[in-house]
Amino acid sequence: xxxxxxxxxxxxxxxxxxxxxxxxxxxxxxxxxxxxxxxxxxxxxxxxxxxxxxxxxxxxxxxxxxxxxxxxxxxxxxxxxxxxxxxxxxxxxxxxxxxxxxxxxxxxxxxxxxxxxxxxxxxxxxxxxxxxxxxxxxxxxxxxxxxxxxxxxxxxxxxxxxxxxxxxxxxxxxxxxxxxxxxxxxxxxxxxxxxxxxxxxxxxxxxxxxxxxxxxxxxxxxxxxxxxxxxxxxxxxxxxxxxxxxxxxxxxxxxxxxxxxxxxxxxxxxxxxxxxxxxxxxxxxxxxxxxxxxxxxxxxxxxxxxxxxxxxxxxxxxxxxxxxxxxxxxxxxxxxxxxxxxxxxxxxxxxxxxxxxxxxxxxxxxxxxxxxxxxxxxxxxxxxxxxxxxxxxxxxxxxxxxxxxxxxxxxxxxxxxxxxxxxxxxxxxxxxxxxxxx
Ligand SMILES: Cc1cc2nc3c(=O)[nH]c(=O)nc-3n(C[C@H](O)[C@H](O)[C@H](O)COP(=O)(O)OP(=O)(O)OC[C@H]3O[C@@H](n4cnc5c(N)ncnc54)[C@H](O)[C@@H]3O)c2cc1C
Numbered sequence: 001x002x003x004x005x006x007x008x009x010x011x012x013x014x015x016x017x018x019x020x021x022x023x024x025x026x027x028x029x030x031x032x033x034x035x036x037x038x039x040x041x042x043x044x045x046x047x048x049x050x051x052x053x054x055x056x057x058x059x060x061x062x063x064x065x066x067x068x069x070x071x072x073x074x075x076x077x078x079x080x081x082x083x084x085x086x087x088x089x090x091x092x093x094x095x096x097x098x099x100x101x102x103x104x105x106x107x108x109x110x111x112x113x114x115x116x117x118x119x120x121x122x123x124x125x126x127x128x129x130x131x132x133x134x135x136x137x138x139x140x141x142x143x144x145x146x147x148x149x150x151x152x153x154x155x156x157x158x159x160x161x162x163x164x165x166x167x168x169x170x171x172x173x174x175x176x177x178x179x180x181x182x183x184x185x186x187x188x189x190x191x192x193x194x195x196x197x198x199x200x201x202x203x204x205x206x207x208x209x210x211x212x213x214x215x216x217x218x219x220x221x222x223x224x225x226x227x228x229x230x231x232x233x234x235x236x237x238x239x240x241x242x243x244x245x246x247x248x249x250x251x252x253x254x255x256x257x258x259x260x261x262x263x264x265x266x267x268x269x270x271x272x273x274x275x276x277x278x279x280x281x282x283x284x285x286x287x288x289x290x291x292x293x294x295x296x297x298x299x300x301x302x303x304x305x306x307x308x309x310x311x312x313x314x315x316x317x318x319x320x321x322x323x324x325x326x327x328x329x330x331x332x333x334x335x336x337x338x339x340x341x342x343x344x345x346x347x348x349x350x351x352x353x354x355x356x357x358x359x360x361x362x363x364x365x366x367x368x369x370x371x372x373x374x375x376x377x378x379x380x381x382x383x384x385x386x387x388x389x390x391x392x393x394x395x396x397x398x399x400x401x402x403x404x405x406x407x408x409x410x411x412x413x414x415x416x417x418x419x420x421x422x423x424x425x426x427x428x429x430x431x432x433x434x435x436x437x438x
Contacts, residue, residue, distance in 0.1 A: 014108035014302030014321035021329025109268035166206035167263030178231030185407035288344035
């Protein structure tokens, strides 16, 4: 009898956990991802602020699964699903919409940025979701300092050295704090015409407090910490406009050449592919066993799935994705080998953490609420533990210790000089003249 065919779309937290759970399943598994790497998104902000290098948070998926002989990894973009014919369509570098058949399908395609209906903001305010995003943002930040150093007109220093982050959730807070640390440590003594510590870092959100998923007490502690790091926190007002000059918030123009979007996310088009019921955000509504209604063979897991617990949707975090991926893998395994089918999915919430600069984090787990150095140590231990390989755990640990002690960063290279990059701070004639005159 032919072995069952299992297709997993997405090699992020959910897809990879599913693949690993199917390690001993007598089936042929095909994992398809449009990138060749599994990305540890929680540390993306550290690449964007030069603390880590891209290769310290991204690992080739086929490397991770090299010993799993029943699994083939394909680099390609899934463009649709035909539930009737039981196949997905895959486009790769030289073929379009090639059908790949499945008996079981797991969709773990994550999310993308959402500009809340203002897609025109994207040109000027890139988001942070992929390694390419992180490197592009790193380039912009470092380039802004380089341009300011070359600029002879001090009046322009202010706009070049104003960094705006839109969205004070965990990503915005972690990124703003990391920028505050960057200007006060590594960059501080390296420039002659400008003073990097004079950089203005503004964190904007329409919510009344930072880190809304955390308790009010921890939000306050995080805000205080941000302010100690020199971050200006502007809450309670949505951004009205983002353009080449910066942003307008509460009627005030903040002139800035570097605006970063750390606000909303939108799910992948999995719901559209399946023509399935979605929640208001567009995530696929799944049953308690993570399948799509009417399709016992199609599972949706992670950020692109919507499942309520106590009347509230499960959060879009790595733990949910990993636990759901593992569950879907185990359920499929049980069905194939005829073992006992697991109980409906139930999420084990281990808590929330966010780091706010060097040696400070907030941690909330059940009734435990902690902030400060102890929480930061816990944050560091947990993040190291969940990196994909032991070599990453070792290099990231060593890098963190080195940076903690010396203030020196992992990678401060500007590696992409695409002048046409949308919204990139363009080298204007005054700057070119200043450079040319040197
Ligand atoms: C900047 C940032 C910081 C975060 N910090 C934290 C944190 O501190 N703690 C926490 O718990 N969570 C954090 N998260 C959220 C966490 O990363 C997500 O919840 C988790 O990645 C979801 O896993 P997933 O498998 O659903 O999706 P992902 O991990 O995003 O994986 C989706 C995969 O699908 C692939 N893919 C998408 N579409 C297609 C397609 N059409 N064809 C082929 N492949 C496709 C993508 O390339 C990707 O590899 C953070 C997220 C971001 C962006």
